[in-house]
Amino acid sequence: MLTKPAEADFSIVLRRYDIEQQVVVTPEEMAKKMLPKDEVFRKVAEEVLYMRFKTVGPSVAEAIKARAPLDVINNGLVAGMEVVAKLYAEHVYYLPEIMMAAKTMEIGIAIAERQVPGGRDSKGTVIMHAAEGDPHDIGKNIAAVMMKSSGYDVVDLGRDVPVSDLVAETVKVKPMLVTGTALMTTTMTAFPAEAKLFRENGIETPLMGCGGAVNRDFANSYDLGIYSEKAPQTPKIADKIREGYDWKKIREEWDDIVGGK
Ligand code: B12
Structure with missing residues (x-):
C-alpha cells in the first residue's frame, strides 16, 4: 500500500544520496567562522555568499x-567566494549556487x-589562460586584476585554451611571463x-x-615551470623576471620572493 504524502518524512526523502552523511552546517554559521570582521568587507562578501547579484554593484x-x-576584491568578493567554495565542499551549496555566486562576484x-589605479608605463606583457578543458577562470581573473594594477599588460586568452593556441599566441606576442590556471586534475597536464x-x-x-589542482612540486616538475599559489604573489614574481631572473x-x-624579502 502507498504511504499518503502527509505521512511521508521529507527530512529523510529530500537528502543527497551520493554522500555518506549530510552536513548540517548553515551558510550563516560558515559566514560567522570565515568572513572578515571588518564591516565594509563583510557586507561585500555577504553579497557573494547569498548570491545577491542585484545589490552587489551598489555595495561594491x-x-x-x-x-x-x-582590498575590496580580495578581502570582500574573494573572501565571500571562499565561503561559497567551502559550502560546496561540505555539500551545503550545489552547482547552481556556485554559478550564481561566481556571477555575483x-x-x-x-x-x-x-x-584600480592604472595608466602607468607598462612593465611588460603577460599572457594568462585557463588550461585546455578547464572552465574555472575566477582565480585567473583575480590574478589578472593584480597584474594590471601592478603595471603589467595582460593578454587574457580566457578559459579552456587549446595548447596549440597558447603556443601560437606566445610565439606571436613574446610575453615575459605566461600563466596557466588548472583547477581540475584532468587539465593540469596541459x-x-x-x-x-x-x-x-x-x-x-x-x-x-597555478590553481587548486596544481602544487609547487608539480609546477617545478617540468622545464620552464614556476609556481604561484595565490594571485597577489604573481606581480612579485613577475618583477623578478623583469630584473632578469630565469625560471631556474x-x-x-x-x-x-613571495615572502616579500
Ligand atoms: C566555481 C566552481 C565551478 C564553476 C566555475 C565558474 C568559473 N567561471 O570559474 C563551474 C560551475 C562552471 C564549475 C564547473 C565544474 N567543476 Co568546478 N568548482 C568550482 C569551485 C566550487 C570553486 C572554484 C573557485 O572559483 N574558487 C574561488 C577562486 C578564487 O579560487 P581559485 O580558483 O582556487 O583561485 C585561487 C588560487 O588557486 C590561485 N589561482 C588560481 N588561478 C590563478 C592564476 C594565477 C596566475 C595565480 C597567480 C593564482 C591563481 O589564486 C586564487 C586566490 O588567490 C571548486 C571547488 C573549490 N573548493 O575550489 C570546484 C571544482 C574546481 N570543480 C570541480 C569539478 C569536478 C567541476 C565539473 C567537472 C563538475 C561537473 N561534474 O560538471 C565542472 C567542469 C565541467 C567542464 N569541464 O566544463 C572540482 C575539480 C576536481 C578535480 N580535482 O579535478 C572542484 C575542486 C570541486 C570538487 N571538490 O569536486 N565549477
Missing part, C-alpha cells in the same frame, strides 16, 4: 569609497577593477605539454602553473 561602489579597490570585480612545445619553438619564457632562479629563490 559604496565599499570602494572607504577601502582600496584591490564577477559583477563586483568588474566595478572595483575600474577604480602545462608540461605547453612547456615542451615552448621549448621546441625556442621559447624560454617561464610558464607559471625563480625556483631557487621562490620562498624569499
Whole structure:
C-alpha cells in the first residue's frame, strides 16, 4: 500500500544520496567562522555568499569609497567566494549556487577593477589562460586584476585554451611571463605539454602553473615551470623576471620572493 504524502518524512526523502552523511552546517554559521570582521568587507562578501547579484554593484561602489579597490576584491568578493567554495565542499551549496555566486562576484570585480589605479608605463606583457578543458577562470581573473594594477599588460586568452593556441599566441606576442590556471586534475597536464612545445619553438619564457589542482612540486616538475599559489604573489614574481631572473632562479629563490624579502 502507498504511504499518503502527509505521512511521508521529507527530512529523510529530500537528502543527497551520493554522500555518506549530510552536513548540517548553515551558510550563516560558515559566514560567522570565515568572513572578515571588518564591516565594509563583510557586507561585500555577504553579497557573494547569498548570491545577491542585484545589490552587489551598489555595495561594491559604496565599499570602494572607504577601502582600496584591490582590498575590496580580495578581502570582500574573494573572501565571500571562499565561503561559497567551502559550502560546496561540505555539500551545503550545489552547482547552481556556485554559478550564481561566481556571477555575483564577477559583477563586483568588474566595478572595483575600474577604480584600480592604472595608466602607468607598462612593465611588460603577460599572457594568462585557463588550461585546455578547464572552465574555472575566477582565480585567473583575480590574478589578472593584480597584474594590471601592478603595471603589467595582460593578454587574457580566457578559459579552456587549446595548447596549440597558447603556443601560437606566445610565439606571436613574446610575453615575459605566461600563466596557466588548472583547477581540475584532468587539465593540469596541459602545462608540461605547453612547456615542451615552448621549448621546441625556442621559447624560454617561464610558464607559471597555478590553481587548486596544481602544487609547487608539480609546477617545478617540468622545464620552464614556476609556481604561484595565490594571485597577489604573481606581480612579485613577475618583477623578478623583469630584473632578469630565469625560471631556474625563480625556483631557487621562490620562498624569499613571495615572502616579500
Ligand atoms: C566555481 C566552481 C565551478 C564553476 C566555475 C565558474 C568559473 N567561471 O570559474 C563551474 C560551475 C562552471 C564549475 C564547473 C565544474 N567543476 Co568546478 N568548482 C568550482 C569551485 C566550487 C570553486 C572554484 C573557485 O572559483 N574558487 C574561488 C577562486 C578564487 O579560487 P581559485 O580558483 O582556487 O583561485 C585561487 C588560487 O588557486 C590561485 N589561482 C588560481 N588561478 C590563478 C592564476 C594565477 C596566475 C595565480 C597567480 C593564482 C591563481 O589564486 C586564487 C586566490 O588567490 C571548486 C571547488 C573549490 N573548493 O575550489 C570546484 C571544482 C574546481 N570543480 C570541480 C569539478 C569536478 C567541476 C565539473 C567537472 C563538475 C561537473 N561534474 O560538471 C565542472 C567542469 C565541467 C567542464 N569541464 O566544463 C572540482 C575539480 C576536481 C578535480 N580535482 O579535478 C572542484 C575542486 C570541486 C570538487 N571538490 O569536486 N565549477
